[in-house]
Amino acid sequence: MRKFVLLVVTICATGVVLAGSLVALVPSAGELASSVHAQAQEIDLAALDDFAVRSRVYASDGSLLATLHGPENREPVPLSRVPQPVIDAILAVEDANFYRHNGVDFRAIGRALSENVAAGGVEQGGSTITQQLVKNALLRDSSRDLDRKTKEIPLALRLEQQLSKDEILEKYLNAVYFGSGAYGVQAAAETYWGVDVEQLGYAEGALLAALISNPVQYDPIRHPERAYEQRRAALERLVSLGTISQEDATRYGSAPLPVDRCSTGTPRPAGCRDEIELPPPDDYFVENVKQQLLDDPRLGATRDERIERVFGGGLRIYTTLDPRMQFAAELAHAQGVPKNDKGVTAAMVTVENSTGAVRALVGGPGYDSYKYDIATHPPGQPTGSAFKVFTLLTALEQGNQPNDTIGGGGAFKCPGCSKNPYVVSGAGGTLTSVTARSSNGAFVRLAQVLGIPNVVETARKLGVTSELPPVPALTLGPREITPLEMASAVSAIPNSGVRMPPYFIERVEDRDGKVLLEHESAGEQAVSERSACYARDILQEVVKSGTGTRARLSRQPAGGKTGTAEENFDAWFVGFTPYFTTAVWMGNPDQDISMANLGGVANFGGTYPAMLWRAFNEAVHADRPVGTFPPCPKPDRAGRPVVGRGDNALNGVRIGPDGKPIFGTVPGSGTSRSTTTTTTTTPSSSSTSSPPATTSPEPGPPPGNGPPPSTPGPSGG
Template identity: 60%
Template sequence: MKKLIQFGAAIFSGGVIVAVAMAILIPSVARVASAVEGGDGAIDVSQFQDYAVRSQVFASDGSLIATLHAAENRDPVPLSAMPDTIKDAVLSVEDAQFYEHIGINLRGLFRALVENVQSGEVEQGGSTITQQLVKKALLSDERVLNRKTKEAALAIRLEGQVTKDEILELYLNTVYFGNGAYGVQAAAETYWGKPVADLTLVDSALLASLISNPVGNDPILHPKKAKSERKLALDRMADNGVITSAQAAEFDAMPLPVGRCTGVVAGFRPTDCGGITQPPEESYFVQEVRQQLLADTRLGATYEERYAQVFGGGLKIYTTLDPIAQNAAQDAHDNTFPANVRAEADSKGITTAMVSVESATGAVRALVGGPGFADYKYDIATHEPGRQTGSTFKTFVLLTALEQGVLPDDTVGGGGSWPNPGSTPNPYVITGGGGTLNGVTASSSNGAFVRLGQTVGLENVMYTAQRLGVSSQFDPRAKSMPLGVFDVTPLEMASAYSAIPNGGVREPSYFIDRVEDRTGTVLIEHAANPTRGVSWQSACLATQILANNVQYGTGTNAQLNGQPAAGKTGTTESNSNTWFVGFTPQLTTAVWMGI
């Protein structure tokens, strides 16, 4: 009897509250909406689209290689791209009368008021999808009558301005589905590794069940709870005639997703998620792209502005990466370090880096920055200070000599002794035979190149390297400079060498072709900036000499089955740094291995 009285009181109280609420609500519509917009009472609909949108990174062939987002992973899609299954599931669970009400559902509101009176607290919202959208975009989450009145008023106003389909599209692109996924597209990718268009009915039922409690109903962390909530969603769909009770029972027996379909991997081989390939979220190449964008003032005057653009501005970032070249580079790394060798190499601190640059343009086509980004995020290929270059630096001595008129068949003397005041050892003594310029390059004679450096002038060698883009600091007093005792990054070495097959003209290396905002406006676009590093004649002669080195000298392992190739090897003391920098007519590559 007590419960019956309580229920009757609840109904009576609920009716009174509804009547009072409506009396307050009706004159509040224009007043509240006007306050939000500040003038004519119309709601600024753009406020509902003021959300973070993930940015996308594309390879040179247009394929997606990464997405960049902060806390909110969102990729808005039009309602027309969403299957009926997701619309039906969400409406069945959240707002079955969506296409019938005016923004508020009096039956739902009354039911919520009854439950609130019974409990003595404001527990149930009774909100329509339109109200939920308004609350998220314009109001606080506080559950008080004044807020509910504003929410209802704005919902009615919004439904008078835009269509039901527009409201549903906004809602499905903003609602949170857990695990960082905002909107149905990101949710479909996160749980099943597929686009929203491929969502099945049972997939859609799970997503609909997540809206009310995306953390508590998480199918990965709380599978039992998630399965129970999915069943409720399926039952709601059956109640609304979307499916039959038999279908609901059949779908209830289907498995839940067991993990997130994203992950960090080395290189660019996509992770696998139920047969669906997913691009990695991060890699050495993407890390470099991200760092460059965060430093580019064209995306904002402050770091905070640039961060918001990169991770929430919905940018389309078109890069220079060639997936075929990248996978070939990763294969070369993996074949050098199979699993059994990798463990031993790791124990000794041995790692590798490789970068390939298109000689004519400077476009970076492939990058391996270390043993694997998941475990080793420091990018040896691009980050200062670099590594000692060993004999690969002799190419700058070679080019300087050619610029001064030395010819391939001219004789170069061997080692000797030179005063070395203020340094050790003093005098500086080096051994190694002489011969023709062509011959001492093929044999990589230390003595001959130290002598040649003294002949052409080490300051001139330094200037040659700098004209070709090497930014490292050199001491021209160091007699050992030709032997590569100063640190240079693999990227700078590849970029510098790339001028040789390009007729002596250097194009600075770059990773980003262009960046567009979500409207298609171009914010950043690469512009060629060619500079002459050495003469065309010197570049041609250097190509000839370095090609001979690959055919007959220290670089024979770089032969390419008849394809033209040229380059120079290099090592430092105890093989702590081992290099090869070489080129074909199209591509220049620097490879480093060491400790």
């Protein structure tokens, strides 16, 4: 009895809806035309394209790095790219009379009424593809009531007057939902088969046609039996229309269904073909690109607007990443970090000296397991002696030269420090020799002679944003700085003192090719060309004969600075060639873990980080011409004790009433230096001569492929 009542109610309700629809739809031709003009003015065709389109991220060589999309994954394609079997199948199921009606199919409406009555409910609506497009793109209303129909039908009739059938079909095929987040036939082809839409035939087209009415219930991965039956029904519909034979339908119906989503990266899921390039999973570089776009007000006044633009605006995002260099970085990272149970990993970033373009980035052990980007996210990691680069540049900026001398360690005043005086050891010598040996004592003295605030100012000019308290230990690198900032800062040295701010994005275009954002070169002369040149020669000595010998390259000139933080918690090598500057950090990013025994050796900046840096740069420079650096200006005087804008007495120099230095004893070196004795020194822009030192450093071995030595490198490295 209940079923009978339900049937009667359904028939009556359906009849009322149909009758109302027919009243609205079947007046005389003149009345219908009048209704169209009254209810549907000229349609803004741009509204039909106002749907989310995924954005694409490209590497510097044009290869695809990533696709960015929200809930809607869509890539519009022209109708000419859609195979006829796909068109045939979708038209057979959704609107067989598409090319014969004028936007509304009254026969289909009648057939829907019959089906609804037989089913005991509203199962079909009789809408044409034109009506579906209007509903989804213009009305955005999925209800099944008379009010929507009275709005939908006039708009469908009007749309048929403004667009051709092929234009309507193309827009529909790019807008319709096929499940699994795939909107449009291209995204569906990628999602279910891992191919471009051109590769689809009748078997695939029939499944897509089946999915349109209920993408969830007929999902081939979750509900293969239902999907199989619906695909078979679509193929039988093609047979009834005479499009394919029964034999063809049987063959297509036996084709295997998709068993996994194919729109993810490597490894490619089983059953997915490899005709198209699928984007890899998100990585550290792509995440940086996304966050920069989401923070850029040029893409929208609010963050919500920017999210909509980035993930649904169809942007084409061209980046600086060099895939070949990225591969070399990942390989060097994988092979250069010894297996350990300490949680020790590495991060590295490479910038192009002349432009600031970020060419390679490894932010940690792997984005899939550790999403925090050690290479770029502040506050960074303690730099150890790598920070001495800023002190060295400050000395050169204040008029000192590579063969000028600085005393060694001792006891230094440290107001407000837990230990006062601050005691540090390390022999003195020339700026070249104390840098090559990475003498802590000499650099603590040097920073105070120059004025520690001046060292901070140099670091700021080179792009360091971290907090840098002006304490004596600052030059030894206790403060955190990111590898990206370190690479960018040091890159000014081989670039004649010009710092090019690091950047990831070359330009961004909208879906129509209009340029929305474009990188503009913004180099600044951070230090003088003279200072940068002298620093470059000094830092090459670090690689030739100092703490960084394991970074020595076979074909390219190279310079850099090692760094090891307190108790071997952090180890660095920041080095440059004529082309690129790369910062390598190694340690445990989550807690302080000593690397005094890592892979059987004590890990300093001059061991594993330098070796990792070398492996990467050997690969990157293998097919590049041997670079050269321009010669530095010859020193205009003989070497002398360093003079600075701080406490010159710490280096045995008094300032006379006329403001000129009066040279005397150099504390810490055990040697008396006077204007008379220093004039006998042979001038040299890269001199490594030094006064007698209190310790004799053990230089590292020449670079090679064997394991690092078991003995630690020189102090401070």
